[in-house]
Amino acid sequence: MAITVHLPSVLAAHAGGARSIEASGRTLGEAVADVAARFPALGPRLQDKDGKPYPFVVFYVNDEDVRFRGGFAAPVQDGDEVTVIPAIAGG
């Protein structure tokens, strides 16, 4: 069982229209790097050129904001659900 990454529709277009894609890695950063390698158009929208997250994009692992769990260093495992949410909402 792999990690599942759920994309918002604004990003799905950069992944061939897929709203959910599978990834592998021991940390969120590794999982994002795996996705970025397989979907070149999507990669630069998930992480900057140094492999860091953007302030406008928030990642949730099993509905928990990863910024409370170490960001891209947060550990992930098979079966985890990663959700990508553009940060500009609410308030």
Place this chain on the structure above:
Amino acid sequence: MAVPTNTPGVTLAAPPARSVPLAARPLACRNCGAEHAPAPVSICDQCLGPLDPVLDPARPLPDRRTIAARAQSLWRYREWLPFDGDPVHSLECGFTPLLEVPRLASRLGVARAWVKNDTVSHPSLSFKDRVVSCAINAAAAFGLDTIGCASTGNLANAVAAHAARAGLAAWVFIPEDLEAGKVIGTSVYGPKLVRIRGTYDDVNRLCAQVADRFGWGIVNVNLRGYYGEGSKTLAYEVAEQLGWRLPTAVVAPMAGGSLVTKLRKGFAEFLDAGLVHGAAPRLYGAQGSGCAPIVRLLERGGHELEPEIPHTIARSLAIGNPADGVFAARAMRESGGWGAHVSDAEIVEGIRILAEDTGVFGETAGGVTVSAALALSRAGKLRPDDEVVLCITGHGLKTLEALSGALPESPVIAPRLREVAALVERAGAAAPTR
């Protein structure tokens, strides 16, 4: 103008001027500048930055007299709102009182002070009527028949009320433990009200997914670009109500941080239009200490916001992951202003000071604003020659729980004059006699 008819002595009122169909303005990314056609989207598909409406730079602008002659609603500033044509919903909102408050000015140690009193905003008693007025017209422009929101309470009230008036369906998502006034003040309008087990930030994340899945107009998610522009009207009204001039400082509460950024934009637009002159006001943001990620970013420096888990009685400001936090911090810094956060006890004290000094009953966010203004004054950020506007953004009847146990208990007596006389004597006042 009267229109003659074939019947002698009978005239009809002239038909109203032909209305121009409502259309939403195009959008542009605040981050990378990419242009987007008008749509219910708020995220740039190139860089995921926020989208803002773009006004037509060639549009004719009204002068002071033209604006002053218009109906007293926020639509009197329609040339700065993100639409072409005529609005179709929420036509009666805005233009709340600006009250001069000399005793509060004295307490703050400033030359003059005013309360921008959005506690009496129509119809839902908070400044969220401004943003929803814009969002619901955007929904109409896009042909959406359902609107919704993620809310800490005031926005829930506003979305439900405006949707009811317009005859639209509404889905409103709130944290499960909001104040009773916020819950009842939403459900009374008949929306689908959904209480979420979690914080506002959990609700907000869920609504981003809801907007993506169901295609509704979630006002502070996919209609956010249009929604946010409504907050600018608070700045326009302050300028006009001061006699077409600007205060030197404005203190506003911060939740998502949008209001501060839109105040700055609104004042700048009126300066650009030549409607007012001089320096733009210094902007000061206020938060509760139990959820102050924007003020802490300001104090820490840099551009990276650290989200917080909220623990504050100012529930309407309890956003630990504020969408516009970075932009709000920038607006405060660049305007020459600053921020302050205050404890729960100070929030309650601020509500009482506001009420006793000005006759305005603000919700917890109002207490935050007043106590933060006092803290800023003590820190020397507000100066003796300042003319300060405090934005009081919601009515105190919505958050009665905050005052539980904080006010003196009222005596209960028999309906006898001598018992009143005893109370008067105890109060130390001379009993008037006849």
